[in-house]
Amino acid sequence: xxxxxxxxxxxxxxxxxxxxxxxxxxxxLAPGDPAEMVAIARYGAENLTREQIEVIxxxxxxxxxxxxxxxxxxxxxxxxxxxxxxxxxxxxxxxxLLRFPATLKLxxxxxxxxxxxxxxxxxxxxxxxxxxxxYLGMAGAxxxxxxxxxxxxxxxxxxxxxxxxxxxxxxxxxxxxxxxxALTLGSATAAVTARLTRSSMLEALSQDYIITARAKGLPxxxxxxxxxxxxAFIPVVTMIGLQFGHLLEGAVVVxxxxxxxxxxxxxxxAIFDRDFxxxxxxxxxxxxxxxxxNLVVDILYVxxxxxxxxxxxxxx
Amino acid sequence: xxxxxxxxxxxxxxxxxxxxxxxxxTATQGGGSPNSAQVLTVAVASxxxxxxxxxxxxxxxxxxxxxxxxxxxxxxxxxxxxxxxAESWEAQDNGRVWIFHLRRGVKFxxxxxxxxxxxxxxxxxxxxxxxxxxxxxESIEAIDDYTxxxxxxxxxxxxxxxxHVAWPIASPTSLDAQGNFVAPIGTGPFRLAGHAKxxxxxxxxxxxxxxxxxxxxxxxxxxxxxxxxxxxxxxxGDVDMLIKTPEQEVRNLEKDPNIEVxxxxxxxxxxxxxxxKREPFSEVNLRRAVAYAIDxxxxxxxxxxxxxxxxxxxxxxxxxLYSAPDLPLYRPDLEKAKQLLAAAGYRDSDGDGVAEKxxxxxxxxxLVAPSWSARELKEAEAVQAQLARxxxxxxxxxxxxxxxxxxxxxxxxxxxxxxxxxxWGPYPHHVQLHHSKNYRSHYAxxxxxxxxxLGRSTNDEQEKTSTPKSSG
Numbered sequence: 001x002x003x004x005x006x007x008x009x010x011x012x013x014x015x016x017x018x019x020x021x022x023x024x025x026x027x028x029l030a031p032g033d034p035a036e037m038v039a040i041a042r043y044g045a046e047n048l049t050r051e052q053i054e055v056i057x058x059x060x061x062x063x064x065x066x067x068x069x070x071x072x073x074x075x076x077x078x079x080x081x082x083x084x085x086x087x088x089x090x091x092x093x094x095x096x097l098l099r100f101p102a103t104l105k106l107x108x109x110x111x112x113x114x115x116x117x118x119x120x121x122x123x124x125x126x127x128x129x130x131x132x133x134x135y136l137g138m139a140g141a142x143x144x145x146x147x148x149x150x151x152x153x154x155x156x157x158x159x160x161x162x163x164x165x166x167x168x169x170x171x172x173x174x175x176x177x178x179x180x181x182a183l184t185l186g187s188a189t190a191a192v193t194a195r196l197t198r199s200s201m202l203e204a205l206s207q208d209y210i211i212t213a214r215a216k217g218l219p220x221x222x223x224x225x226x227x228x229x230x231x232a233f234i235p236v237v238t239m240i241g242l243q244f245g246h247l248l249e250g251a252v253v254v255x256x257x258x259x260x261x262x263x264x265x266x267x268x269x270a271i272f273d274r275d276f277x278x279x280x281x282x283x284x285x286x287x288x289x290x291x292x293x294n295l296v297v298d299i300l301y302v303x304x305x306x307x308x309x310x311x312x313x314x315x316x
Numbered sequence: 317x318x319x320x321x322x323x324x325x326x327x328x329x330x331x332x333x334x335x336x337x338x339x340x341x342t343a344t345q346g347g348g349s350p351n352s353a354q355v356l357t358v359a360v361a362s363x364x365x366x367x368x369x370x371x372x373x374x375x376x377x378x379x380x381x382x383x384x385x386x387x388x389x390x391x392x393x394x395x396x397x398x399x400x401x402a403e404s405w406e407a408q409d410n411g412r413v414w415i416f417h418l419r420r421g422v423k424f425x426x427x428x429x430x431x432x433x434x435x436x437x438x439x440x441x442x443x444x445x446x447x448x449x450x451x452x453x454e455s456i457e458a459i460d461d462y463t464x465x466x467x468x469x470x471x472x473x474x475x476x477x478x479x480h481v482a483w484p485i486a487s488p489t490s491l492d493a494q495g496n497f498v499a500p501i502g503t504g505p506f507r508l509a510g511h512a513k514x515x516x517x518x519x520x521x522x523x524x525x526x527x528x529x530x531x532x533x534x535x536x537x538x539x540x541x542x543x544x545x546x547x548x549x550x551x552x553g554d555v556d557m558l559i560k561t562p563e564q565e566v567r568n569l570e571k572d573p574n575i576e577v578x579x580x581x582x583x584x585x586x587x588x589x590x591x592x593k594r595e596p597f598s599e600v601n602l603r604r605a606v607a608y609a610i611d612x613x614x615x616x617x618x619x620x621x622x623x624x625x626x627x628x629x630x631x632x633x634x635x636x637l638y639s640a641p642d643l644p645l646y647r648p649d650l651e652k653a654k655q656l657l658a659a660a661g662y663r664d665s666d667g668d669g670v671a672e673k674x675x676x677x678x679x680x681x682x683l684v685a686p687s688w689s690a691r692e693l694k695e696a697e698a699v700q701a702q703l704a705r706x707x708x709x710x711x712x713x714x715x716x717x718x719x720x721x722x723x724x725x726x727x728x729x730x731x732x733x734x735x736x737x738x739x740w741g742p743y744p745h746h747v748q749l750h751h752s753k754n755y756r757s758h759y760a761x762x763x764x765x766x767x768x769x770l771g772r773s774t775n776d777e778q779e780k781t782s783t784p785k786s787s788g
Contacts, residue, residue: 032718033725040721041365043372043448050755052448088365098513154544162552169549170540172515259540261514272687274718 001302005295012291019287020280024070027271027279034086035062037274041087060086073280082284083277085270092281096263100285102172103262106185106254107247109178111240113186114193121190122197122236126205127224137194144191153184153257170259181258185251189243196239200232207231233304241297245290354533359546359555363514363539367500369443369486378481379559380537383519384425385484385502388416388435389475395583395637395742397475401430401485401503411471411773418462422526424487425507432458437488439466445483471773476743505530514539543690550575563623563691581635585627585746586695588682589732592759596660596678597730605656606731609706611648615698620691637742638771653706664707671707679709680730685717689735696733727758748772 028034035057039048042056057063061072076083082092125137160180161169171177204210205228213223252264263282270278301308360376373381390400402416422430436456445451452469459465466474477483487501500508505527506519517537521530538555540546543562549555551572561569561577569575588606590597597603612626625634629646632639657663662671662678671678682700686692693714700710710731715723723729736746751768752760770779 030718031722032716033722036721036725037718041374043444049449089371150542150544154548157545157548157552161554162548165552169552169554170545171538171554172512256541257545259515259538259542259545261512261539265514265541272716272718 001299005299008291008295008298012288015291016284016287019283020074021070023283024073024276024280025066027274027276028066030274032274034274034276035060037272038062038086041273041275069276073277077280077284082281085278086275087270087273087278092277095266095278096281096285099261099263099266102260103248103251103255103264105178106181106251106260106262107244109182110185110189110247110251111244113182114190114243115240117187117190118193119197119236122194123201123224123229125194125198126201126232129202134198138198141191141194144187144194147188149184149188149253150257152187153180153254156180156184157257170257172259172261177258181251181254181260184257185247185254189247193236193239193243197232197236200235201228204228204232230304234301237297237300237304241293245286245293248286248289355536356532356534356557357536357538357555358557358559359540359549360537360559361539361541361543361546364511364517367508368490368497369438369445369484370447370497372444372448373482376537376559380517380519381484381500382481382504383506383535384500384504384508385481385486386504387481387484388418388478391479391742395635397479397742400479402478405475407474409471411473412468414466414468414474415459416464416466418464419526420462422503423524424489424501424503425522426487426489426501427524428487428489428501430485430487430503431461432464433461434485434487435464438483438485443483445480451477451483473743473772473774506535509534562689563620566623567621579623581625581633583633583636584736585630585632586692586733586735587627587631588699589734589749590759591727591729591731593727594730596662596680599660601656601660602662605653605660605706606703606708607646608649608653608656609708610646610699610702612646613648614702615695619694619698632744632746636744638744650706657707662707669704669707670709677709678707679711682710682712682731682733683715683720683723683729684712684733685715685720687717692733692735699733724756724758743771745772 033053036048036053038060039053039056043052061069064072073083084091085095088095121137121140125134128134157169157180160167167176167179201224205224210223210228213227214220218227248263251260251262252268254260255262255264263285267279267282269275270282358379360379362375362377364377364380365374366372366377369385387400388402389405390398392398399419401419401422403419405414405416407414416435418430418432418435424430424434436458439446439451439453439456441447446453451472451474454467454469455465456467457465468474484502490497490499490501492498503526505522505525507522508517509520510516510518516539518534519537520534521532523529538549540549540555543560543565546555546558547562547565547569550558550569553574566577570577590603590606592598592603597606607629612628616622616624616626630639630643634641657671657678661673663673664671666672680703682696684692684696693712696712696714700712703710720732724732747768748754750757750759750764752762752765
């Protein structure tokens with residue numbers, strides 16, 4: 001297991017390098033002259049002249065061939081210097097670290113909301129297959145998948161903030177501020193997870209070991225919770241892992257509606273401004289998070305199902 | 317030049333410096349805040365991207381800047397120039413040299429006195445206004461502590477330019493000994509008290525302000541990017557005021573007894589930008605046909621819910637000092653549009669509703685990047701439908717602004733729908749967008765260029781009034 005983890009960590013560097021190469025060159029393929037976009041962000045579109053654009057191109061090194069720009073950037077990153085945002089001039093690392101805790105907080109809260117809804121609904125739907133509970137649960141999941149974030153978010157604000165006056169409309173702060181964005185973001189992922197939990201549970205419940213467990217006279221509660229759910233959880237854990245990554249980067253709409261100061265909006269603004277330094281910084285962060293989550297998911301597999309072993313480990 | 321048949325003005329924006337010293341609080345105001353007597357909470361769509369005058373404050377950052385920083389010259393509500401940090405000014409050498417007499421007894425927020433040195437610093441080489449070469453100075457001299465002499469490279473109506481909130485007076489103590497920017501130190505009625513990035517900016521009353529002290533102790537600018545959330549925050553009483561109200565929400569807000577909506581026509585103008593360097597709009601009759609085919613009154617009424625004034629060919633807002641009330645306006649006339657198309661050789665010979673010439677259909681692209689306001693896309697769709705009746709096949713292309721800029725630079729467009737652009741003060745600077753030297757112009761007319769240059773440089777009020785009329 002340790003060897004596996006060590007190898008995975010080593011792979012991380014390769015993955016991140018690959019991701020940065022891809023994003024760097026793909027961003028340059030996108031239409032729009034980075035020097036001009038930086039000039040607009042820095043000097044405004046109102047007074048822009050060709051001279052200014054050329055000055056920025058030179059000063060920021062945007063006139064060098066792409067591979068040289070990339071190599072230069074990489075050289076600095078290896079030394080721990082992520083550079084400065086092209087549009088604001090602020091250090092990239094500072095800009096990201098300032099917002100990352102907010103994004104992390106929102107993603108965790110959304111994930112908790114998602115699991116609190118999804119697991120009970122998924123399990124209940126499977127156990128009571130084709131009952132009213134099942135139909136209601138799955139209809140709810142279908143709605144959850146279909147409803148766009150911005151619409152659900154605004155509806156929740158209307159209900160809980162404007163009409164009931166229970167929660168603040170938007171802003172960053174404690175649990176009261178977190179509740180609505182977490183519910184908005186968590187509900188869509190809950191829908192997906194609930195459907196997966198249901199189908200996975202159904203498959204598990206039809207296995208021989210469940211029949212054996214029931215034949216042993218174990219109470220249904222124990223059969224479902226300890227035997228079926230545990231085995232049904234493997235694909236669900238994979239999905240949760242992936243979803244957590246998406247929650248981190250995909251929260252842009254929710255961050256915008258609830259004025260939540262996270263990384264999502266920072267990255268989107270950076271893309272619009274063609275702020276390569278900031279884009280690359282965010283990409284490294286997201287790549288790191290994805291790799292870390294995948295690692296955690298792989299480790300969880302072993303804990304959930306002792307039959308799973310990684311290469312090099314002796315089978316019992 | 318025929319580039320502005322389509323112009324709408326919005327009434328829902330607010331003038332800069334609204335609550336500086338005057339105690340007037342609202343554009344739209346909610347009644348719910350418990351401490352509204354002393355603290356005003358205002359929703360803004362974007363954070364302050366910079367506090368340093370070496371960069372450009374964009375979007376709503378300017379509303380915040382206007383509370384902290386002041387300019388030498390100010391504008392009153394009718395856009396007349398009035399004294400700001402300069403009490404008076406005079407031109408020499410036909411407007412190439414300007415002498416400003418500064419207000420005495422003004423202190424910066426750190427207690428340092430406001431003198432000619434601060435003016436020199438505020439227009440030094442490190443500042444945005446000089447770097448961007450919008451104003452080109454030969455020299456700036458402090459004749460004494462309270463008199464400054466600007467020598468420009470060419471005659472320019474300098475006081476008009478110096479009203480721009482992005483080019484204010486800052487204290488030289490904004491920089492540390494190494495020349496690094498430390499804090500925004502201005503002379504305004506409020507000073508910066510706190511800034512949580514992407515969350516809120518707090519400004520507090522500056523007790524030693526030279527003018528009438530504001531009644532408010534504190535103003536909190538809450539950053540709420542989504543316009544719908546802003547409106548909900550106002551309705552719920554989380555904020556007291558909005559700066560830019562989405563047009564479609566105004567009617568609902570007016571029904572709410574707790575909210576007052578103040579309307580004022582702004583200098584912003586939405587307009588169509590033609591590519592005059594390629595077919596079909598290189599042909600003047602085609603541009604005229606567009607002007608006659610579009611019913612701006614109907615767009616203001618139906619798309620913008622009656623907010624704004626139909627431009628009908630006016631190049632800029634009627635609130636501007638140099639706008640011409642007697643300018644003949646375009647009235648929608650579909651028959652005339654079709655005649656003009658026919659005169660240019662375009663006829664619908666196959667009966668599909670699209671005119672053609674030499675077998676080629678009259679297909680045009682209308683580019684729009686609705687980044688400033690969602691209304692732009694709706695306007696573009698209305699234009700598409702109206703032009704279709706005259707025989708144009710219009711494809712609306714909604715693009716990200718970088719993609720639009722590329723097509724624009726390449727000259728690879730027919731029409732662009734855009735908003736505002738280089739508009740402040742009494743003089744319509746946006747006429748410069750169409751000067752042939754502007755790399756985004758795609759229009760070249762020596763007569764127009766001459767008029768723009770004259771309007772930009774002259775200090776003769778008579779000439780200034782007649783020039784935009786002729787150029788517009």
